[in-house]
Amino acid sequence: MKKKHLFNAALLWAFLSLTLWTTGCSDDDGYPDVDGQAPSIEMTLEHIQTANGRTFTLEGTIKDADGISTIQLQCTDLNLNKTIDLIEIYEKPLETYELSYDFKIQPDEIGEQFTVKVTVTDVGGRTVSQDVLVTLDGDFEDPVFVIAPEKGGMVTVLLREGEIPTLNMNISITDDRGLDYLLVNIEGIEGYENLKIDADGEKAFEHSFNITMPNEKKDYPMTLTAVDKTGKSTMIECTVSVTDVQDFEKMYLADVATEAELNSDVFGVPMRIDHVGEFQYQALYYCQKANTEIFFLPQKTSFSPVCYGIDPTDEAMLTDDPALAKPIVLTEANVYYKININILLKTYEMETYSLAEAVDPWPASMKYGLPTMDKWNNNSGEMMDFTFGLTSDNPTGVVSFKQDATNPHLFYNEPMSLTAGESMNFIIHNYHTDQWWNFVRWCSDTEEEPEIFGYYTGSAFKNSNYTGPTTTQDVWSKPKVTVTGTYQFWFDSHLGRAKLVRVN
Template sequence: MNLKFACLSGLLVMSALGLASCSDDDKWPVADGAAPEFNIDSEHLMTVAGRSIKIAGTIKDADGISAINLTCPALQLNKTINIVEIYGEPLKEYELDYEYKIQENVEGESFTVKVEVTDVAGKTTSHDVLVTLDADFTAPVFTAAPDREVTVLIKANTVFNLKFTVEDNREIDYVTVNVDGVQGFPIRIEGEGKNKVEFAQALSLPGTPAEYKMTITAYDVPAQEDEVRSSKVESTLSVSELPDFSVLYLADVETAADLNSDLCGVPMAMDHVAPYKYRVRYYNAAAGTKICFLPQKTDFGPICFGPEADNAEVLGDDPDAVGRITLDKAGVYYLITVNTYDRTFTLEDYPVSEATNPVAGMHYGQNDLNTWNDWNVPDPWWQEWYFGPAKGPGEILSRMEQDKNNPNIFYIDNWKLEEGEQNFILHNWHSNGWWNFTTWRVDNSSDPSKCVYYGNAYPDNDHFTGTRGYFEYKYINVDPEEYKFMYPNAGPFDEGKWSDEGYRKNFIGDNWIKPTVTKAGNYRLVFDAHSEHIKILPM
């Protein structure tokens, strides 16, 4: 090998080695050689298993940002954001905004995520981000609080006993209470690191007719540094003489928490049959049930009608002084009438066998549904009759069961409901999706209690007794004055007009059942076709 060739070979080898030793970053000029400037938004992120964290911050570098690495073996996190590969060149500035979902089955409560930024000169800057699984993403819940409309009766000493209980799955920060126009408000109650705040205070109010707006707000400990969750109760306090309440409720539970634990139906709305007069039919499954009557739904105060301590035949209204009416017969219905002006009440019991309903003659689960509702053909097409919560006659969400001890009652146990507003009616199944054979509607879509028949009228036939007996019991054989008071626009009841939906709406609106589920889980739906009461309770 001659000297010229040897020198040329050496130069080629050195050149090759030099090229091989260069990284992609070597082609980008270095401006100052300083480490990247990295300002992270938060070095402590709070979350829970199954939810995501967001690691964010601002990165600047005069030489150019090359890559960002996020690592945490315990969270199975190993992410590289290759800036040059993504953008084709290093960036002088970059807004980091990386979201990562924590595994449902993660083990542990505290983790460290290392976030390291590298520039084209090989300089690095890093931050350790603490991730803890102690966040609170659930707003506080008022388990007892004043209703939206509260009446305070004018007395020698007019007092509103403000009571509420609010609970949280982790911790309550504080609660504020404001009563417009009342001295001493607003006030603030600290949570003191607890997950439950109970409050009670007697408010003296002027003994003259007036209205006061009250707002109670419970604040959660923030789930993130810039996030605050809260729950609010707004009420109007009406100070007045005894009004003719538009609705009165029968309460058969003991505590305010029990009044608020249902999805709907507790307490039970009574029929307003005349001025100051209310009536309800109540099935008493077990002896010893204690009841009282409330004009507000969410608490036993400020007004609770119950037997006075010194005269059990007279209804008092002080929730701290009145007793309870005891229903001592089991397995019977009670017809209960209350007059809040006269302060009187009556109880009449009768057996289940005497209780009627619009489908009492039909046989549940048997072929009692006339498919085409044709009563003139000699041999109609009969199909199975059953019903349940439904989007329509072809979409039954869950089939109801008939109670073995009381055929008026239908129920579903362990009915799984997700969070959010529900939307259904009680309706029979029909193979061809025909509407309104046997169906019901409610008094109040968002907060239903009464569930009244809205389906077809049926004649007596060789399969079952028709609806005539129900209409007589419900609309015909009733006190004429009470009928006019309850249905002022209906005129005398005419069964022949029942097929007209406009006529039916004189007695019950086309109101679907739309309560809001705040906590997903299993619920029990109970419907009494005789008392026309519906309730949904958590299981």
């Protein structure tokens, strides 16, 4: 009996030894233990602040001397369940791995915070986990001036007889998280040198100024700075010019009623008109609706401090005072108006011309949407549909415009969703199946703030009767979207004017 007990004990010891050796090794054959320790995780951030519709990144350094087998990322509330199998990817375990995994929060996510569990397993089956807190309170956007003087522009205060020169200025600012303050600095104007105005954490902030200026011709540098609660800021530098009648470099036609409408577009509102002589401007404008009301402005973003409209004391004349100016009323629909104004004499003249009289820059034989375009421009007789639209790459990617049912010179596209902070990149070009054929092409005057779309002189198809704007510069428009929303593009091929405006 004694020998039998000794034999059984020896068998038991051999079995336990084998079991311990198997447990201390990897479940995967060929991966022996090095230190037998669990993996280590060092996440770059344990709290990630993001926002709806944005992508966040789980980053960190993972180490294990025995070899990392898998990394699992889990968050049920975000429908995140990702396993990164390093042996499958690299055909071997890794001792060090730099985790970098992107995940996009859905735009309609209603939750406010989430926990992502990061679990690492090594070849020995040992695991370690770490939680990462994800909250939707990130601040990624700088404050936006919705209504403010144009950056780098001129704010004109006109010296009027018998009146105290006053800078009337409306400021509207938004921020996705909350505004801290507005800082106003007008050099040389007492009370407005580094004037700080609290915004109290509001996401939308408005303030109106009525600033008395010295009664003398002089320019004053002005800086407006909006600062949000996280310290992000946006600055506008411009000049306040106190002067008498000024021959403005630019003038605009406004066919909207409010300053909010003046500033709700990406570009094109108000519409730039032509400076045809000293103190003289000419507007060519398509009137879609009878009794459309318009004003003329030397500044893009506000009806103040200068606004040209009908003088109520003499309706044959203009006034530049926004407090007095009445709108010029365009009574006829579906015609083009030619309006000449002289801001020195305060006079204006108007006449109309028909849609049939309006000339496009391509040959009259080419009809939009019909097979009237010589495909290879070699008189081979092979024709294709003549269309054009926006492209960000090449003519095969052109999304062709629709032509207005009433005005054949007016074109538009389907509404598009644009995101704040997004920079566009496009020209207007004909559609073609075979890359670059510059049959018709329009380029803008500037990249970031396009105002005039000139017909590219290198275009193959030309109408000698066309007198609209042209350009030799191959400028691609790159305007920046300031407010997320749905927008529609409108283009007038006769006028060479386009606008990208909000759709309600």
